[in-house]
Amino acid sequence: MRCKGMTLLKMPLFVWATLVTQVLLILSLPVITVALVMISFDRTFGTGFFNPGAGGQVVMWQHLFWIFGHPEVYILILPAMGIVSEILATFAKKPLFGYTVMVYSSCAIGFLGFAVWAHHMFTTGLGPWATALFSAATMLIAVPTGVKIFNWISTLWGGQIRFTTASLYAISFVAMFTLGGLSGIMHSSPVIDTQHQASYFVVAHFHYVLYGGAVMGLFGGIFYWYPKVTGRLMNETMGKLQFWLYMIGFNLTFFPMHFLGLDGMPRRIYTYAGDQNWNFWNFLATMGAYMTAVGGALFFINMFSSLKFGQKASDDPWDGRTLEWSIPSPPPEYNFAKLPEVSHLDDWWHKKYTHDGKRLAPPKQPIVDLSSIHMPNQSFWPILLALGITGIATGFVVPANGVIIALVGVAMTVTSTYGWAYEEP
Amino acid sequence: MSEAAHAHHTTTGVENRKFAMWVLIASECFLFGTLIANYLVNKGRSISGPTPQQIYEIDITTLSTFDLLMSSVAMVLALHYCKEKDLRKFQFWTFMVVLGGVIFLGFQYHEFSTFVLKNGLGLSTNIFGSSFYLLTGCHGAHVTVGVLWMTSILLTSLIKGQEWFNSEIVEVAGLYWHFVDVVWIIIFTVVYLFVYV
Numbered sequence: 001m002r003c004k005g006m007t008l009l010k011m012p013l014f015v016w017a018t019l020v021t022q023v024l025l026i027l028s029l030p031v032i033t034v035a036l037v038m039i040s041f042d043r044t045f046g047t048g049f050f051n052p053g054a055g056g057q058v059v060m061w062q063h064l065f066w067i068f069g070h071p072e073v074y075i076l077i078l079p080a081m082g083i084v085s086e087i088l089a090t091f092a093k094k095p096l097f098g099y100t101v102m103v104y105s106s107c108a109i110g111f112l113g114f115a116v117w118a119h120h121m122f123t124t125g126l127g128p129w130a131t132a133l134f135s136a137a138t139m140l141i142a143v144p145t146g147v148k149i150f151n152w153i154s155t156l157w158g159g160q161i162r163f164t165t166a167s168l169y170a171i172s173f174v175a176m177f178t179l180g181g182l183s184g185i186m187h188s189s190p191v192i193d194t195q196h197q198a199s200y201f202v203v204a205h206f207h208y209v210l211y212g213g214a215v216m217g218l219f220g221g222i223f224y225w226y227p228k229v230t231g232r233l234m235n236e237t238m239g240k241l242q243f244w245l246y247m248i249g250f251n252l253t254f255f256p257m258h259f260l261g262l263d264g265m266p267r268r269i270y271t272y273a274g275d276q277n278w279n280f281w282n283f284l285a286t287m288g289a290y291m292t293a294v295g296g297a298l299f300f301i302n303m304f305s306s307l308k309f310g311q312k313a314s315d316d317p318w319d320g321r322t323l324e325w326s327i328p329s330p331p332p333e334y335n336f337a338k339l340p341e342v343s344h345l346d347d348w349w350h351k352k353y354t355h356d357g358k359r360l361a362p363p364k365q366p367i368v369d370l371s372s373i374h375m376p377n378q379s380f381w382p383i384l385l386a387l388g389i390t391g392i393a394t395g396f397v398v399p400a401n402g403v404i405i406a407l408v409g410v411a412m413t414v415t416s417t418y419g420w421a422y423e424e425p
Numbered sequence: 426m427s428e429a430a431h432a433h434h435t436t437t438g439v440e441n442r443k444f445a446m447w448v449l450i451a452s453e454c455f456l457f458g459t460l461i462a463n464y465l466v467n468k469g470r471s472i473s474g475p476t477p478q479q480i481y482e483i484d485i486t487t488l489s490t491f492d493l494l495m496s497s498v499a500m501v502l503a504l505h506y507c508k509e510k511d512l513r514k515f516q517f518w519t520f521m522v523v524l525g526g527v528i529f530l531g532f533q534y535h536e537f538s539t540f541v542l543k544n545g546l547g548l549s550t551n552i553f554g555s556s557f558y559l560l561t562g563c564h565g566a567h568v569t570v571g572v573l574w575m576t577s578i579l580l581t582s583l584i585k586g587q588e589w590f591n592s593e594i595v596e597v598a599g600l601y602w603h604f605v606d607v608v609w610i611i612i613f614t615v616v617y618l619f620v621y622v
Contacts, residue, residue: 026452027451030452030455030459031455034460035459038559041548041559048549049463049556054551055467055470055551056470056552060463067459421577
């Protein structure tokens with residue numbers, strides 16, 4: 001449901017990022033579905049899709065996995081990019097720089113995300129044409145990503161930056177993601193990639209994008225929207241302490257892995273000989289991991305204790321820009337008592353401020369007869385349907401009697417589909 | 426814009442259930458695309474027989490393809506008479522869709538049992554067989570879902586009679602049915618006809 005005036009290019013960037021993510025999910029999950037069915041058949045029914053002894057190929061698994069797996073990394077990073085775009089604009093008190101270009105970049109990343117999977121497989125011997133093509137596509141996808149990084153920097157440029165926990169996480173996202181992006185561009189060259197393949201350098205790279213990037217962005221999002229969801233603020237002192245533990249711990253753990261990888265330390269092997277000069281960097285990495293663990297514990301303490309003891313949040317604690325800050329915290333079940341009408345990007349901001357930044361009289365909550373709000377009935381069929389599908393999946397994983405569990409899952413799926421479809425609205 | 430879109434205003438301009446079906450079809454394109462690609466890669470990689478050339482019965486498969494195409498025609502007519510609110514003809518053509526689907530599944534049962542019993546091609550005999558059964562079996566499962574769906578529509582119409590002419594639901598089911606049919610045309614071409622190329 002979209003409110004009046006909410007045209008596509010007035011949607012918050014987080015919504016755009018989520019939309020692109022959904023397209024990626026819909027198109028990439030069927031591929032891993034087929035691959036998982038094939039490997040389940042190999043395990044359960046004795047087929048040989050991935051067994052060279054029966055004419056199958058292991059490389060086939062790699063292809064199918066990465067046709068899903070590469071869009072999947074964008075599925076992980078795009079929502080975080082959207083969150084960071086919201087947070088940076090809010091805490092720099094500036095509109096997001098190059099909003100339209102950010103939208104197109106997200107779409108371009110989603111599109112190109114399907115054309116780069118084989119850069120995970122340069123060393124399998126794809127032949128010169130495929131290697132050249134996937135190498136070029138990988139370099140190409142760095143362009144919309146780079147555009148985003150410059151736009152985030154420009155959003156902060158000249159802004160009135162407030163350093164809250166949420167904005168610290170968002171800013172660190174930009175820095176860490178840039179580092180991971182740079183080592184990613186190195187991997188787009190097959191020559192360099194062949195040197196890095198299966199070494200700790202790769203481990204460093206993807207942790208910088210998905211941990212320093214995605215996870216930091218998600219933490220920022222939690223601190224940012226927690227007051228909206230629960231009506232209470234998270235503890236900022238504890239939050240900032242956690243941030244620094246994470247930031248230092250993360251870099252201590254993963255930066256040395258660049259050196260270890262270039263020095264030849266292989267990934268996926270749990271041990272190494274003690275005389276290879278790898279001990280010091282590995283020791284640092286371990287210490288960093290302990291710091292992160294303390295930070296993680298702090299986060300959970302903060303999250304749960306703030307539920308009860310956190311400072312009460314106003315409806316708009318961060319002086320936000322988007323519509324969710326116009327309704328009470330926590331939001332009522334019906335969200336908006338009266339559907340808002342949108343005339344600008346960052347519409348809530350424009351309802352609070354004039355063009356030259358003067359504060360307008362605060363908009364009032366509309367008075368609506370609550371009994372006139374119609375809420376849809378809550379149905380238990382969807383959750384039963386999801387359970388049925390989980391049963392089918394479980395059946396494929398369980399070694400003995402798996403088929404029986406899968407059949408129960410099928411029965412449950414069919415029953416709840418009918419229950420849902422024939423339910424009175 | 427269709428009548429349905431006027432009846433319920435949606436932000437996409439397309440009725441929500443129909444939009445959801447188009448999204449599912451997009452997803453299914455990747456599902457069948459993967460299965461077909463897998464078949465093409467593996468059909469010639471078997472270490473032992475039987476091979477496609479030895480066992481396909483093209484005349485019988487042509488008949489079953491014709492049957493499935495005709496059930497799509499029946500689907501078009503069923504939707505037409507649903508919109509015309511002609512109960513008897515709507516029910517008749519819906520029944521014909523179901524019948525076409527069931528006959529197709531009968532052909533597939535015949536094909537699979539001949540392959541297994543006469544030609545000795547089980548699921549795990551060779552990699553051509555594995556890829557073939559996975560692809561056509563997945564398509565057969567989709568036809569089965571379609572048959573169940575159309576049967577449910579037929580039964581609902583028989584029970585509710587004149588008050589039930591939900592052309593939105595019939596149209597969504599029709600989209601699904603035509604898609605499954607189109608996938609079969611691709612499978613028929615790529616799997617059965619390419620043997621002669």
